[in-house]
Amino acid sequence: MPVPGATSAPIPASAPAAGYYEFKPFNIGRWIVWSLFAVVLFVAPLLFTSSLSQTMLSQMGIAIIVCLSYNMLLGQGGMLSFGHAVYSGMGSFLAIHTLNMVGKGLPIPVSLIPIVGGLAGMLFAVLFGWVTTKKAATPFAMITLGVGELVWASSLMFPEFFGGEGGISSNRVTGPKPLGITFGPQIQLYYLIAVYTFVCTALMFAFTRTPLGRMLNAVRDNPERVEFVGYDTRKVRYIAFIIAAFFAGISGGLAALNFEIVTSEVVSGPRSGAYLLFTFLGGATFFFGPIIGAVLMVLAFVLLSELTKAWLLYLGLVFLFMVMYAPGGIASLVMMNLRVAAFGRLRELWVSYLALGATALIVLLGAAGMIEMVYHLKLNPALGPELKFLGAPLNAHGVNSWFGCAFVMLTGIGLFELTRRHFVHQWGEIQEYIEKEVKRREALA
Amino acid sequence: MSDSSSFALELRDLRKSFGKTEIIRGANLAVRPGERVAVIGPNGAGKSTLFNLISGRFEPTSGEVLLNGKRIDGKKPFEINRLGLSRSFQITNIFPKLSVFENLRCGVLWSLGYRYTFLKFLADLDDANDRAEELMKMIRLERKRDVLAVNLTYAEQRALEIGVTIGGGAGVILLDEPTAGMSKSETRRFIELIKEVTVGKTLLTVEHDMGVVFGLADKIAVVVYGEVIAFDSPEKVRANQRVQEAYLGSHVADAQVGAH
């Protein structure tokens, strides 16, 4: 697909959407967006009621906060961190210790425990950030890697604090119970998380509209020049780092409440890596990108791995293709289409999208069928060659199944290529139109 | 030397070596407030290096730099900027992924006292926004308000570079080849613009284009081989034999007129 780089996307994270002489309709748009967000948060658990989906929704909220906070570093500050889990994780640990103390009579309401986590994350950021933010770019990335590895290694060495292998567990049903809210049932906790998610998202969005938030963008783009307009880049990075860690810590605190157990995996390198991968997948160049990324992260880890043993393979492939064809993440795809919509041309694309989607699905079906057969042969040899794939019986030893899958896939590829060509043409034509239109409007202005 | 506080900018026996090579070899210069100084000299003479030393990008090996009578050598760029000195770059150096308006606003925030705050909305900072709008008008980029800096044309980027430089309201402005890469007509317009936006300020600018130099400057400083060999009015500098030899060559007159 001819998806242009993120740079050509119309409204970058930093665009002055909340600019100065803002015209009214846009603000209405903003109201609508935020209200929608609130409604989605509110309604989601009413639609998905199983206990798994409720815990997944809770985890999505938690992931949203932490991915957004990660993006304060990556997307807004250009700081590639390999150790963000340190801050969310330390938030978790201190939160759970606090929760245990609440159990022993410390008078803090359970609903404020995440704040404790946030403060803890912040504290560690004040300490570690002092060294990590001394540098930018690759040295920064590498220091965070080193600090992350050190903390992770320590987490196993100090069972007194980290609880050893079993971690620290606790019980969130403790302390006073205002209005009978115990946070015992998942749904009550979900709404606590939802409130935090909404507030933190709003706060982090607000942050992007503040002088520091803007200077952070400037530091990302051109640190040298920032020094010549009066700012100490190191300090900008440091403060932003601390703020990001605060939100990460909040998410860690919520996670502690949600799981009621914290083990050393929460500060691990793979965890930090997951934040990076999914923030990027969602789209680091747009504020809302990490939200998409966070939702996908939970889906991938919880659902995808339930559905198929080949989930890591699929994940790897998704990354490969996303990075190659949509380096701005999913958010950039969304924004590009919004731009087309803004010029009133999205309608024409529906058919193409449907066709693209359908043909891509065919390719996927064929390919996935074969992948699943291979995995089945490899992993479940004892269960015989038969397997069910999306309800269809396949025989991993049968020529028919293989031939069928290959046929489906090849047909899919052929059809996809045809529709893709058509789409590319159409897309190019629309972009041309938009460019002209922009020029024309500029000329009028 | 006269009372140093009467100078906006003063260099005293400034030296800078990179490794074993000494690039700036004892430069002295004293610029009075409100003067427009053109810094000229052969390629590699050390003009940009001089600017880098003054603005804190490099630390001098020895010598002093005084801004309004206060020592600034060895300070960090942002400290110097806060003391009222601002510079532009020979190679365009702006915030590519921010819009024109945002670029300018970044340039004014510190001087208006907003510092590292994250408790106020940018949209509510009326003074900063007004100032940025004003700057945008000055550099004639109103129509490109929301365009990302990368997507500007070269000349527009150069204009933005100047806008960001003067935004902070510094009293001493250093411009390094502001018109490099522009056509004659653009250059001419641009010089007007520079004149306009630096009214009442002390200006140092590096230029190779003699037309510009003579059009813009009250005084000319000639840098050769890391030293300021002459600092005088344009006429006198032009007449100076050493300058002739070292820099201008025989076609000065041509260079000025012929290019049109």
Added chain:
Amino acid sequence: QQAPARPAAAPAAQGNQAAAPSGGGALKGQTVRIAFMDPLSGAFANVGQNQLKSWQFAAEQLSGKTPSGVKFEVVGFDNKGSPQESLNTLKAAIDQGFRYVTQGNGSGAAAAILDAVSKHNERNPGKEIVYLNYAAVDPALTNEKCDYWHFRLDADTSMKMEALTTFMKDQQNIKKVYLINQNYAHGHQVNKYFKDAMKRKRPDVQIVGEELHPLGQVKDFAPYVAKIKQAGADTVVTGNWGQDLTLLVKAMNDAGLKVPMYTYYAGVTGTPTALAAGGDSEVYVVAYGHSNQKGDIGQMAAEFKKKFNDDYYTFATYNGIQLLGAAFAKAGSTDPIRVAKALEGLTVKSFAGDVQMRAADHQLQQSMFITKWQKAKQGEYNVENTGYTFVPIKQMDPYVSSTPTSCQMKRPAG
């Protein structure tokens, strides 16, 4: 051969006779589904996948053959080795109607599941879950963290150490012992229990070194071997597993340091292959089973090998199914509340004598074996097709390894 319960396990006596089928007929034809949660993907999937197969195999073999006559079905959930993911898989399993879950790889995940099951049962009466822990050996799980719904089929670190030191105390050539362990809970425990036990059993044995190294971080064990050698150790004791074990053994081989090693985990999937590639070394393993079992279980292992070309060594799966089957019969139901109660103190016949689920802490009391790693002779089990095998050199009755518990079990009212 009856295993007399130690004083601490007094309540166990009640259950002793209960293994006889009672009401088995009524349950015949029912299917009980067990959710298996361990890493099935990623770099450490090998053990999990072997063990899932083991469970499924045991379920298939024993379906309808236990006193209750129920059928068993084991379904794998991938917890990726992560405690938090385990909680998700647990939720998923609960949503899908599973009432029995089993897990074993990693005490971290075990603690998380134990805790979550406990809370779930408390908060959702009538939907109780029973958790069978088949391999997570942190003693805490049956001591300070013990829980009514958790039943451990493996022997914990302290029990294995009891058995191991009982064997070692008779080895007169052991004079100077070097302890090398991973620097985390399990390693700390191995150190501690070894020192405690040896002080009691062989006060003359000197501990010449006590090393803790970071988990999974050491790529080169040569410096440690140099240290061991310098300390003049004649014996090495380690709870290391995975590459921390194989690399240690290889490094000792390479340096020509031929001292016996006493280990916990030389038999885990992949480790024998790696050991064999490293050459001959004197390695002992303490476990509740070994690869040269005769009888039922021996046959099962052979069949498993034929079917999967893989080793069946997680015999806890066998005990687990047997125990459940007997408990269903005893309870006359497959309802977890009644089954949990029935499991307490239950004794069943295992592949090596009787085993009993001690009621006090839900820790299975079973025989222990010390085996030695050596080239397989004709007729001996060829571990992972390496040409090597683990031969039993000592079997110990359950009481030998039985350790007291500090568990204060909270049992549900009624």
Added chain:
Amino acid sequence: MLKVENLHAFYGKSHVLHGVHFDVQPGEIVALLGRNGSGRSTTAKAIMGMVDCTGTVDWKGQQALGRKPYEIAHLGIGYVPENRDIFPKLTVHQNLMLGQKRANQKARWSFDDMYEMFPRLKERQHTEAGVLSGGEQQMLTLCRTLMGDPDLIIIDEPTEGLAPKIVELVAEYLKKLKDRGVSVLLIEQKLTIAMAISDRALVMGHGSIVFQGTPESLRADAYTRKEWLEV
């Protein structure tokens, strides 16, 4: 030697060159003049295969269009880009080395020739090119291309940012090239030097050639100068 016919070039969808025709003979200096944005740099890039284009670029009887830039370079066309694309992290000497198409080639030009021409470069030989002064960088790009021993060299605004004295030097240098049989396509703003050294001048406007002739005839053609060059 070089014959360009009906050259159209595009940046994405925007059509920049609209049918350019011209040629360069062996040993000739041709100046390509025009206002900013008229398409001169694009013409150079098109010849080098660095932009999408259609038409004919005939080089010594071969079609050059459609080849990769490095193939074109190997055919003997050298290109000095306009924005001083020196390699900042490499030393001056290394920059020159990269000008050679293969190591230790025998060519018209040696390192010493270059250093002789611009002694300044010799002094800075082992300095990272990124820290050179603007003018030094410009000299370096010129020399670097020359090291590849081209038969035709396309130079985009070589005097940009150079002190007047150095501009003269460059002019002489270009004449020297000519003496050694190298053709030059010179893209310039500064009419003076272009007029002084070129054999022919082309004027470009809105993506096509609007004037061809000798410098004298251009000087005489007040209309063209007014309409297409001055403001």
Added chain:
Amino acid sequence: MEFFTISLLNGISYGLLLFMLSSGLTLIFSMMGVLNFAHASFYMLGAYFAFTTSQLVGYWPALVVAPLLVALIGALFEKYCLRRVHKFGHVPELLITFGLSFIILEMVQLVWGTSSADYRVPQALGGPLFTLYGTQFPMYRGFMMLVAVLMLIAIWLLLTRTRIGLVIQAALTHPETVEALGHNVPRVFMLVFGGGAALAGLAGVIGGNAFVTEPGMAATVGSVIFVVVVVGGMGSLTGAFVASLLIGVIQTFAVGVDASIMGALNAVGAPITSDTFGYPLWRLKISQIAPILPYLFLVLMLIFRPKGLLGTREG
């Protein structure tokens, strides 16, 4: 003395081993600026390829064939994937190698199964090379050191005797200009990436049987190889070499040091007991943290000398 000599030997050989593991990464990182997270995966592929080829045709051919196969995969990856994302910047480059590492891991498990491969040291290289104070020095370790040194020489020649290094460095910032000067940039990039992958593959051939060939092997090499590259200094091959040796030696000697902060403080009369705040930290012995010292080293190095030991640039 005995312990010292043996530790020094161990340290140097471990250092060389680290260099062997990271040389390909150094090559790619320093020349192309790509943090190749799939490097360890190439290492793993090398081991598995060698395992299979050595079963078919023996160890010595495998020593050549396996790295070539890995190089091929690396080159194809560069050509069809990495090249396309180069223009998007370093983060996408890094992420795409992340993606690749997942895919390689899964592929390896599909082809060779999830368990360890029985890949053994060849007979000819088994056994001790010499015996020192009663401790054997294995022949295979000697072989490994030899290969590491050969790798160093090969890369050094590549960098100094050819202009590939220059072409790549220049092309990083100005690909078009380099091409216009007559260099086939894409091919050079492909060769370098393939070459880096081949080095990783070779390390795998040799490391696979010296250690363990299993799907987890990539993860265990993991981040320590980055430490070597960064501590040595980006862009510096000799730096990486020196850093490897230094880390090897320091780490090895650290294993032998059983001192702790508590011990030191107690010695100077500031008693620390189990009640003192932070007791577990003070109690920690240096030997216990030896394997994670490299990370500490990395952090300190970047703070105090961000260019690395012999590096010339910061990023």
